[in-house]
Amino acid sequence: MFLTINPTDKQRYDQVAVQNFQEYLRIPSVQPDIDYDECVKFIQKLANDIGLPCKVIYPKPKRPIVVVTLEGTDPTLPSILLNGHMDVVPVFADKWTQKPFGAEIVDGKIYGRGTQDMKSISIQYMETIRRIKDSGKRLKRTLHCSFVPDEEIGGVLGMAEFVKTEDFKNMNIGFALDEGIASVNDSYTLFKGEKCMWHLKFHCPGQPGHGCLLHENTAAEKVRVILDKIYDHREVQKNKLKQNPDLTLADVITLNATIIKGGVQANVLADEHTITVDVRMPYTVDADGFWATLQSWCKEAGQGVWIEKLIFDSITQPTTLDSSNIYWTAIETTMHKLNIRVSPLIFPGVTDSRYLRRLGIPALGLSLINNTPILLHDHDEYIRKDTFLRAIEIYTDLIPAVANA
Numbered sequence: 001m002f003l004t005i006n007p008t009d010k011q012r013y014d015q016v017a018v019q020n021f022q023e024y025l026r027i028p029s030v031q032p033d034i035d036y037d038e039c040v041k042f043i044q045k046l047a048n049d050i051g052l053p054c055k056v057i058y059p060k061p062k063r064p065i066v067v068v069t070l071e072g073t074d075p076t077l078p079s080i081l082l083n084g085h086m087d088v089v090p091v092f093a094d095k096w097t098q099k100p101f102g103a104e105i106v107d108g109k110i111y112g113r114g115t116q117d118m119k120s121i122s123i124q125y126m127e128t129i130r131r132i133k134d135s136g137k138r139l140k141r142t143l144h145c146s147f148v149p150d151e152e153i154g155g156v157l158g159m160a161e162f163v164k165t166e167d168f169k170n171m172n173i174g175f176a177l178d179e180g181i182a183s184v185n186d187s188y189t190l191f192k193g194e195k196c197m198w199h200l201k202f203h204c205p206g207q208p209g210h211g212c213l214l215h216e217n218t219a220a221e222k223v224r225v226i227l228d229k230i231y232d233h234r235e236v237q238k239n240k241l242k243q244n245p246d247l248t249l250a251d252v253i254t255l256n257a258t259i260i261k262g263g264v265q266a267n268v269l270a271d272e273h274t275i276t277v278d279v280r281m282p283y284t285v286d287a288d289g290f291w292a293t294l295q296s297w298c299k300e301a302g303q304g305v306w307i308e309k310l311i312f313d314s315i316t317q318p319t320t321l322d323s324s325n326i327y328w329t330a331i332e333t334t335m336h337k338l339n340i341r342v343s344p345l346i347f348p349g350v351t352d353s354r355y356l357r358r359l360g361i362p363a364l365g366l367s368l369i370n371n372t373p374i375l376l377h378d379h380d381e382y383i384r385k386d387t388f389l390r391a392i393e394i395y396t397d398l399i400p401a402v403a404n405a
């Protein structure tokens with residue numbers, strides 16, 4: 001059944017958009033081990049409501065990719081992908097002043113996990129498509145709105161697998177929009193690229209024995225060297241930022257020891273300690289050279305120290321933002337017309353866009369959330385209702401411009 005709305009009844013469109021947003025927020029698609037069925041059913045219902053075909057693909061079991069399509073007048077042209085992930089990160093419910101999956105509106109703010117990251121954006125895409133479709137206007141290029149799983153745990157079983165499928169190839173994607181980050185001021189932040197992420201586990205094996213002895217070659221001594229190296233390097237990067245106000249997190253290598261493990265008992269020397277490290281590198285870094293540096297740290301730390309590669313992404317070049325990119329030109333022109341300032345940056349984290357950029361598909365990260373504190377992954381995540389609705393108005397100009405490029 002279609003939902004019929006009088007195309008001039010803006011209030012009704014806004015009401016429907018907020019209701020659908022709340023419904024999506026109330027699905028606790030929270031990591032880990034998500035059952036995505038409820039999300040799939042919700043999206044199918046929403047697509048049906050708008051009157052659009054909806055396809056569900058399973059590149060991996062229990063990891064559905066849902067694609068809702070608005071066909072263009074020239075389906076032979078490369079299409080536009082509007083991508084969003086269905087999963088959200090866990091919450092510390094006792095630290096929230098509102099229910100994390102209640103989607104309650106308090107003082108004009110919609111609270112809930114996913115209000116910024118990024119259920120808001122997926123609903124905005126869908127409600128924009130509803131408005132375009134109902135207006136009777138046809139766009140040149142086909143629009144695909146995709147809902148993908150597991151972005152919050154690296155997209156390994158989500159977007160990374162999706163891009164390998166025939167379904168994906170057949171979509172012939174020319175350009176993609178995906179998530180960004182909220183902006184605390186009037187402008188919007190747009191991401192043209194991302195840093196490169198490595199998750200590494202340093203294994204520091206050592207001589208076991210009694211804790212009362214002074215053995216040589218113990219695991220903890222090696223841990224000490226590795227930690228010193230990491231934190232000395234970190235200090236250098238911090239100073240770089242301090243000394244040059246033009247630099248941002250995107251310009252430096254960040255290293256953090258996030259998990260340190262090992263040992264069985266207080267009076268037993270461990271046979272191994274491990275240090276898990278989160279590494280983020282600018283796309284300008286010589287990754288091979290940095291890998292060689294890490295190897296030299298292992299050597300210096302002592303006998304048998306080695307690195308396990310948990311995630312070892314390759315450097316991905318950012319999307320080019322000049323006149324050669326017709327989609328960017330369309331966005332720039334539209335934003336100028338709407339008198340909206342966007343500042344293109346490099347994302348300090350990673351998103352699913354990297355899987356697209358690697359295939360040479362231009363992709364931009366844009367969350368149309370301004371004048372809002374950055375609360376992704378934080379307690380009391382919210383978006384103002386008027387900010388949420390304003391974004392749909394902007395997309396109603398922006399998405400047709402891109403689709404007609």
Ligand SMILES: [Zn+2]
Pocket residue numbers: 085117118151179
């Ligand atoms: Zn996200």
